[in-house]
Amino acid sequence: xxxxxxxxxxxxxxxxxxxxxxxxxxxxxxxxxxxxxxxxxxxxxxxxxxxxxxxxxxxxxxxxxxxxxxxxxxxxxxxxxxxxxxxxxxxxxxxxxxxxxxxxxxxxxxxxxxxxxxxxxxxxxxxxxxxxxxxxxxxxxxxxxxxxxxxxxxxxxxxxxxxxxxxxxxxxxxxxxxxxxxxxxxxxxxxxxxxxxxxxxxxxxxxxxxxxxxxxxxxxxxxxxxxxxxxxxxxxxxxxxxxxxxxxxxxxxxxxxxxxxxxxxxxxxxxxxxxxxxxxxxxxxxxxxxxxxxxxxxxxxxxxxxxxxxx
Amino acid sequence: xxxxxxxxxxxxxxxxxxxxxxxxxxxxxxxxxxxxxxxxxxxxxxxxxxxxxxxxxxxxxxxxxxxxxxxxxxxxxxxxxxxxxxxxxxxxxxxxxxxxxxxxxxxxxxxxxxxxxxxxxxxxxxxxxxxxxxxxxxxxxxxxxxxxxxxxxxxxxxxxxxxxxxxxxxxxxxxxxxxxxxxxxxxxxxxxxxxxxxxxxxxxxxxxxxxxxxxxxxxxxxxxxxxxxxxxxxxxxxxxxxxxxxxxxxxxxxxxxxxxxxxxxxxxxxxxxxxxxxxxx
Ligand SMILES: Nc1ncnc2c1ncn2[C@@H]1O[C@H](COP(=O)(O)OP(=O)(O)O)[C@@H](O)[C@H]1O
Ligand SMILES: [Mg+2]
Numbered sequence: 382x383x384x385x386x387x388x389x390x391x392x393x394x395x396x397x398x399x400x401x402x403x404x405x406x407x408x409x410x411x412x413x414x415x416x417x418x419x420x421x422x423x424x425x426x427x428x429x430x431x432x433x434x435x436x437x438x439x440x441x442x443x444x445x446x447x448x449x450x451x452x453x454x455x456x457x458x459x460x461x462x463x464x465x466x467x468x469x470x471x472x473x474x475x476x477x478x479x480x481x482x483x484x485x486x487x488x489x490x491x492x493x494x495x496x497x498x499x500x501x502x503x504x505x506x507x508x509x510x511x512x513x514x515x516x517x518x519x520x521x522x523x524x525x526x527x528x529x530x531x532x533x534x535x536x537x538x539x540x541x542x543x544x545x546x547x548x549x550x551x552x553x554x555x556x557x558x559x560x561x562x563x564x565x566x567x568x569x570x571x572x573x574x575x576x577x578x579x580x581x582x583x584x585x586x587x588x589x590x591x592x593x594x595x596x597x598x599x600x601x602x603x604x605x606x607x608x609x610x611x612x613x614x615x616x617x618x619x620x621x622x623x624x625x626x627x628x629x630x631x632x633x634x635x636x637x638x639x640x641x642x643x644x645x646x647x648x649x650x651x652x653x654x655x656x657x658x659x660x661x662x663x664x665x666x667x668x669x670x671x672x673x674x675x676x677x678x679x680x681x682x683x684x685x686x687x688x689x690x691x692x
Numbered sequence: 693x694x695x696x697x698x699x700x701x702x703x704x705x706x707x708x709x710x711x712x713x714x715x716x717x718x719x720x721x722x723x724x725x726x727x728x729x730x731x732x733x734x735x736x737x738x739x740x741x742x743x744x745x746x747x748x749x750x751x752x753x754x755x756x757x758x759x760x761x762x763x764x765x766x767x768x769x770x771x772x773x774x775x776x777x778x779x780x781x782x783x784x785x786x787x788x789x790x791x792x793x794x795x796x797x798x799x800x801x802x803x804x805x806x807x808x809x810x811x812x813x814x815x816x817x818x819x820x821x822x823x824x825x826x827x828x829x830x831x832x833x834x835x836x837x838x839x840x841x842x843x844x845x846x847x848x849x850x851x852x853x854x855x856x857x858x859x860x861x862x863x864x865x866x867x868x869x870x871x872x873x874x875x876x877x878x879x880x881x882x883x884x885x886x887x888x889x890x891x892x893x894x895x896x897x898x899x900x901x902x903x904x905x906x907x908x909x910x911x912x913x914x915x916x917x918x919x920x921x922x923x924x925x926x927x928x929x930x931x932x933x934x935x936x937x938x939x940x941x942x943x944x945x946x947x948x949x950x951x952x953x954x955x956x957x958x959x960x961x962x963x964x965x966x967x968x969x970x971x972x973x
Contacts, residue, residue: 430805431798431973447805451709458802466726466796473725474799480718481803482710488703521799526704 382407382560383428383529387437390423397423399584400437405562407528410555412575412592413564414668419581421564422461425533428562429458441529453482453525459518461533461564467507471498471517474506479524488524496520497546511538519547529560536570548574568668580668604640607632607656608647617650618643632656712809719813723787723821732783733825736866737832740772744833747771748840757846762855763929765841765848769834770862770927776829777869777894777923780822784873785886787814788964792881801973811878811965815871823867830859830927854929854946861946862927865953869894869923872957878964893956894920916944919956925949 383405390398398420405411413421426432428439430446438445441456449455465474475489493502496516501509506517515538522530532551536544551574555561565571571578571592578595580588588595608614611633615625623637635643640659647654700706723729747753753764791797804810834850841847850856872893877886897918905911915921925944944952 426798426973429802431801433972449805452805453803454704454708456802460795460798460802462795462798464795464798464802466722466790466794468726468728468790468794469722470725473721477718477721477725478799478803480721481715482708483714484704484708488701491701491703524704525708526701 382443383439383441383531383562384443385424385428385437385439388424388427388434388439389436390420390427390432391435396584398427398434401581401584401586403579403586403589405529405560405579406577407560408555408558409576410551410561410563410574411577411579412571413562413579413581414568414571414575415564415566415581417566418583419566420584421566421581422533424581425458425531425562425564426460428531429456431460451482451525453478453484454527455525456529456531457522457525457527458531459515459522459533459535461537463514463518465506465514465517465521468505470503470505471509471520472502474517475521475524478521482525484524488526492520492523495523512540512543515539516543519550527559529562530554531562533564534566535563536565536567544570603634603636603660604638604643605632605634605656605658605660606643606654608652608654610652613650614643614647614652617646617652634660710804710806710809712813715804715809715813716817718803719810719817723814723817726790728786728790729783732779733821736772736776736779736822736825737829740776740829741832741836744769744771745836745840748837751844754841754844754846760841760846760848762848762852765834765837765846765852766855766858766927766929768837769859770830772829772833773862773865773923773927776826776866777920778891780826780866780870781873781890781894782887783822784818784870785877785890786883787818787870787874788877789881789883789886793883798973807968808965811874811961811968814874815961818870818874819867821867822870823863826863826866827860829866830862834859857946858927858929861950864950865923865926868953868957869919872919872953872960875957875960875962875964879960879967881967916942916949917952919953922949922952922956926953 383403385401385403387400387402388398389396389400401420401424413424415421423432424439427434428441428446441449446452446456469477472489472493475492476486479485479489493499496519498513498516498520501513506514509517515535519532519535522532530551532547535547535551539547551561551563555576563571563574575592577591578588579586580595605628606614611625611627615633618625618635618638620637623635626634628634640657644654644657747768753767754761757764788797791800800810801807834855838847848855873886873890876889876893877883880886880889898920901911901915901918905915916925922944926946926949928943928946930946943949
């Protein structure tokens, strides 16, 4: 289990991670989702002790990462940027990593096979394609047979076969009872792989729930409205947690109210309604709603951070 | 809760964990699996032995000599230190900055999150390897020049007091130079910066100091304590009048020279260790 408490990271004046709390449970795949720059990679580097939190803390199985006596058996991590010396062969790279923990060549060969790298194992990493590099990174993450696996954008650069491989692999790891944290800025990938989602936006947790819950809560209260007098309708229904977004085709999407509430309000104000549709969301919609700049925090009904709850 | 279903891989034994000897082994694999390391070390040996042989063959430094001169023999055999120290410094810098430029450092520090054991292991492995290669170079140079000098009746055997320690001193100096540069590389994290800084200390200070001594009188006093002069002292015979004469400037005794180079190296390593410990990877 990974536990973050008020975890914060500032780079100069820029706050990359803004006091987040979350738990990543074993036995399931947790998706770490958010647009580029949301703070996913920074959070993952803090979990592995590579970046020092500005404040707050994060632990893996109850301890700070650096306090573990066998870090590679505890956590296997694939970082977003390549983290391998280009002048070394894949085999020597893995052998050197394994050597720190007294893990032998047989395990190195095992992960090379697992990642499908047999044909390039004795070639220097500098010549690897992005996909090969990702496979090597995943092989390295699995070296210590870790209880927790953290993969930052693992499907980047992989071909469709590789994407399927990662999906099967992480599902299998979770089924074995491991803790799996997987980041992506792509919704579609998460929809097929993750059980649970932690959605980050601008360094904050904007949602922390099962995939189904995120869809239901983030999009369940969205309603598409078409009316000749949007301005008057807007005035009628305006309230604290109601947002109205105008679409290109003249319709508007209202969130924070049910179709019944909107219809009743329009009737009592004498505003004509041409269309009134409850939008049943996809994860894509939920994601856009949760992370879009203009509605970022107001529509964050599923947020469970203490700050959000207190609001 | 579900941990019971974890299926451990039989190839990862339960005693798999960090120990310092294992980190040493990892650093040894890393250092010896890069072509640049093999090239650098090969170059130190080839240039060192080659140049000594050339100098001995041409009779430089022994013009008109009629009796064996141990000081001249040491100077000839250790001539490779001059550029050997530059190659060793570049190797030391790249051992760590190559990890920063490729991102490898993050893999390294994720495996050894305490960080300082990595620097300690790198230092030890680098020191042992470069010193050993230095020893091959220096004793190889002595052996290569022996027949040439012997033909002129100028050869000096290894049993000559101070000779073998001087050759060993030159080898250890190369090892310490590499570690000194490793410390600067860890501090600066950039290949260009690290190489510039270490070559600056090794080459520029001894060049600038004589000029400085025209302006300030303490320049002469500190001269023996600067890095490369203390290194030269490590590779010389203990004081006798003839030794003083042939060197033409005051040098520390070999043992003290070694301590001074060691002190420079420890300062550099300490600065590197502080940066490594404090900064984000
Ligand atoms: N080493 C760094 N120095 C300065 N700013 C950084 C650094 N790493 C990340 N950032 C900034 O922190 C924010 C979060 O970045 P990141 O964690 O990479 O997001 P994500 O992985 O979600 O795309 C971004 O604004 C990024 O520019
Ligand atoms: Mg990222």
